[in-house]
Amino acid sequence: MNARKLTTMAAAVAAAAALAGCTELSQESARSYMGKEDAKAYAGDQFKGDKQKWEQSLATRAASQNEYLRTQAAK
Amino acid sequence: MMLTRKTEGRAERANPLARAMSALSAKTVDRRTFLKGSGLTAGAAAFASQLPLGFVGEATAATAAGTGKMERKRTVCTHCSVGCAVDAYVQDGVWVRQEPVFDSPLNLGAHCAKGASVREHGMTEHSHRLKTPMKLVDGKYRKISWEQAINEIGDKLLALRKESGPDSVFWIGSSKFSNEQAYMYRKFVSMFGTNNMDHQARICHSTTVAGVANTWGYGAMTNSYNDLQNSKAIFFIGSNAAEAHPVSMLHALHAKETGAKMIVVDPRYTRTASKADQFIRMRSGGDIPMLFGMLYHIFKNGWEDQKYINDRVFGMEKVREDIMKKWTPDKVFEACGVPEAEVYKAAETMAKNRPSTVVWCMGQTQHSIGNAMVRASCILQLALGNVGRSGGGTNIYRGHDNVQGATDVGPNPDSLPGYYGLVAGSWKHWCRVWGVEYDWMKSRFVSQAMMEKPGMTLSRWIDGVTEKNELIDQDSNLRAIVYWGHAPNSQTRGLDMKVAMEKVDLMLIVDPYPSASAVMPDRKDGVYLLPAATQFETSGSCTASNRSIQWREKVVEPLFESKPDHTIMYAFAKKFGFEKEFVKNIKLVKDKQGWDEPVIEDITREFNRGLWTIGMTGQSPERLKAHMRNMDAFDAKTLRCTKSVVDKETGYDMNGDFFGLPWPCYGNAQLKHPGSPNLYDNSKHVMDGGGNFRANFGIAREGVSLLAEDGSHSMGADITTGYPEFDHVLLKKLGWWSELTEEEAKEAEGKNWKTDLSGGIQRVVMKNHGCHPFGNAKARAVVWNFPDPIPQHREPIYSNRPDLVAKYPTHEDKKAFWRLPTLYKTAQQKAITDKVHEKYPIVLTSGRLVEYEGGGEETRSNPWLAELQQDNFVEINPKDAEARGIKYWDYVWVSSPTGARIKVRALVTQRVGEGVSWIPFHFAGWWQGKDLLEKYPDGAAPIVRGESVNTATTYGYDSVTMMQETKTTLCQIERA
Amino acid sequence: MARMKFICDAERCIECNGCVTACKNEHEVPWGVNRRRVVTMNDGVPGERSISVACMHCSDAPCMAVCPVDCFYKTDEGVVLHDKDLCIGCGYCFYACPFGAPQFPQAGAFGLRGKMDKCTYCSGGPEENNSAEEFRKYGRNRLAEGKLPACAEMCSTKALLAGDAEVITKIYKTRVVTRGKGEEIWGWSMAYGGSGKLADQPGGRA
Ligand code: SF4
Ligand code: SF4
């Protein structure tokens, strides 16, 4: 499948987005998950439950997406 | 939503990977079986037993459990000249993960599809690498041992050398070599005894290198991708950066966000164009009318920078006269199809938003008048006073990851490393650096004349094989061709190439993949394939487009039976009997299989001792490695480290350095020149990376001084007028000689700034007096040594407009041009007489896709990339398609005046204008409608194969550099 | 608590497929399965814009609502994940998803035959964090390593942003303010309900 062909569906996706408000689906809270329980993201070896440290790490990574921080240092 | 679902259906149906695998009856194996079976020779057993199970993830888990150390190796993407850094995580010898390097000031962690895919470079179960040496026997590739390969090939080459002379072999090298390997390849082929060598730069930016260097000094990108952030207007002409240099767009779009105006001039509405403030659709090949059309308005409105022109430019008045006479708006419109209002608007934007920069690429270089087109761009920037300014400059985006480096130090047929040329003095300089006798070197060649005569070019080697012997400018025709890290499908005239490939006695292909060379010719024997390691399997430096040099660490051991290029070169040097001379100053180490490997750092140190011209002398391996370990020290806009940052390993302080010590970084490493982020920038001191235009063309021309006017000089220079380049005489005259140390003075006696191996001249001139070793002169708007001193528009050899050919004919034919006769007028006139434009009315041009690189073999063998582009196609305008009954994604035949017919899909789109078509050039593996799958060595065919546009392209070469004309030719398209 | 979201900046996306490939690389997603892809509007004509699309980890996730075996769950960070052991591959979620995110591998090692696969926001699934089992079924768990999604971290132009909604809307806001374009955040009103306007987001307010 040529990536360039995907373009035809673009309009459709965009249109779907524009038609927001599928209110009849907002009942997830009523359903209950039947699968295995998942551990917290910060529960593994890396953070050993230290949520603060984990959040700090994510914040640093998020800041890396902002090139303005790397370029204004010049000023 | 329905459409979304359809997409899924299609994605599942077309699976060339599955097809390729089953066709080769390759078993689907899990990673473990694969790693075992692949014989990842170095300690294969050891790590196969350590790697727990079939998945990388389990190896990761094993780390957590405490077995198998995870190591980080820092490398650089090998797919374009942006130079995006990559962190590779390696466990038990397997590259298991890839992480972004946010610290890199060049890419800030970003990657395009190619960079995001480099971990898969043939090491997973999907490997399509060339795994062992192979020999063509009875039309089938058979595995042979390295020993047999080196012996058989070596014997054949030695026999040819004896029978027909060393010039009977053409050695194509690679822009994917590291600097060290590229430099060694130049040396290696020289020691074989010929200048018949070349690499990708010939068909990439050779016209730029020649045109730009002859205008102001160095043939390189003047500023950097990062510096775009300082531009107020960015003018792209013949560059589709969004696909060819994707991460450069991070800087361009940042600039746009902060107010820069973006203009794109192209025959296609490219993805780059979709981001522009102004898109100008231009007739392919109309660059000079377009650029001079802009200059017409600039001069008419007095927008030029008069003081700058007076101080720093030679010949602008003559150019101005020529332009005002020839390029009135009506003529511009006639020749390039752009209406006056649009040309005016672009000129005004560039003039009123300074500093403004010009970006160009293959759209401008790959023409039979490419050298003139690039000079027209330079003249625009000189008129606006934009060169030598941050935010301005000519930002010439190079292609391959190390095409800049290979051009600077590698296999060029007309020059020794560092643009020293081929005259006796140049040879003597390099012989001194290499530690060999000049007379010995000379004895390797047929004669001193052949030693000083530029070799043939990559674009024309085929004629070196097939041209009548009496018409070529060397004794024998070419009898062997070596493709060492180079694809054949990037060169034009595929039909003729196949004939040449079938005619030579020997074809040698050294590459990580078989490449299209392995399958193009219909031969029964006489072809050898040798597996080279990729740059991830060795270490070394590479030069990004902005001249920053980065060091790659070795990520993993060479895969399968592959060997790094410099190790293979050494093995052949030994076979040829010049191994001692080859590595005089370079230590050898034994690799895991007991092969001798020249030590990379020693090679760097050796070229550091010789590359004074371009200032690749200050970049010691230690400095480069310190930069790679401390990338966060460098600012992403200025590239500079502005505080004290000390590298832990070496104790080296990077304070003041520009990232990667962009050349020129003059003097030896102790001088601590910081590198030059923007060339010719006289607002800075030379020891701060400042400079001025080079004095390289004499000091006067027809009674007019070529030196810079009084008061125009780099900041803080002791000499405030123009001055010539420095040598021992000038130094003595100025009374500066005594500032050399005793040792320096001994070496510098009788030398100049380029040949003084002590670096003393450079040190005294720069550090003590703030002057530029290469002098201080004017840039040349008129390059009197070129065929068209003032750039002139000339129609391509295959033009769709006979009326314009009559007005703007091409050059006269040339004899013995790079050793070959070369047709211009004869070919163009024949096309007119034959009415080629009636039979082939559609303009054919070609270019890049973001997913693939170059000839594409490596990237088309990568399943993550291959999945994204599975078929080659031609972009055709809806009107042309309708007229031919062609529907979207139909197969069509594209035929060309050479008689070639290629079968591709039709991508009907308004991206191309009426009467214009475009085909990406990365495909190969089909030949005029036929899939060549069965001709590949087993298991080494790329996943995606397709028709190569260059099977159909035509004759046409630049009148200075032999650049091929790919961007403007003709074709016809019909439904298949 | 962080609420993880994606922003794709159409003024910056250059359709380079870096994000798509980063995802393939990080999770070794097999041929034919695309957790992320890039769609282009007005291809080849003025107004051409591209958007990188994957699971948006919706607030009221339609997939969750329609799953007959209730294999979906949502993490504290708002990431929508599912249990492949439970999934029966019925495809309802695919029909419900406005972004076309759920994928159905035909065969092979990744996941299990016929099970749904989709973007996990690089946070694995209901297996031990960063275990071999988690990788085999769901791919890597970058969040548990304190990293953000591979696709966004490697985006060539930083068009694709990932992370806590408030943090990334702030980053996005700097751009919108400097260039005066892109007030509507693509897909947000569909995925999270309410307004998709930058000014209406916590991080987007002045
Ligand atoms: S191909 Fe170029 S832009 Fe893309 S990741 Fe590699 S170096 Fe960067
Ligand atoms: S968040 Fe992770 S899983 Fe989702 S698309 Fe991005 S890379 Fe793929």
Ligand code: SF4
């Ligand atoms: S990597 Fe970024 S710019 Fe490239 S397609 Fe993905 S979102 Fe767009």
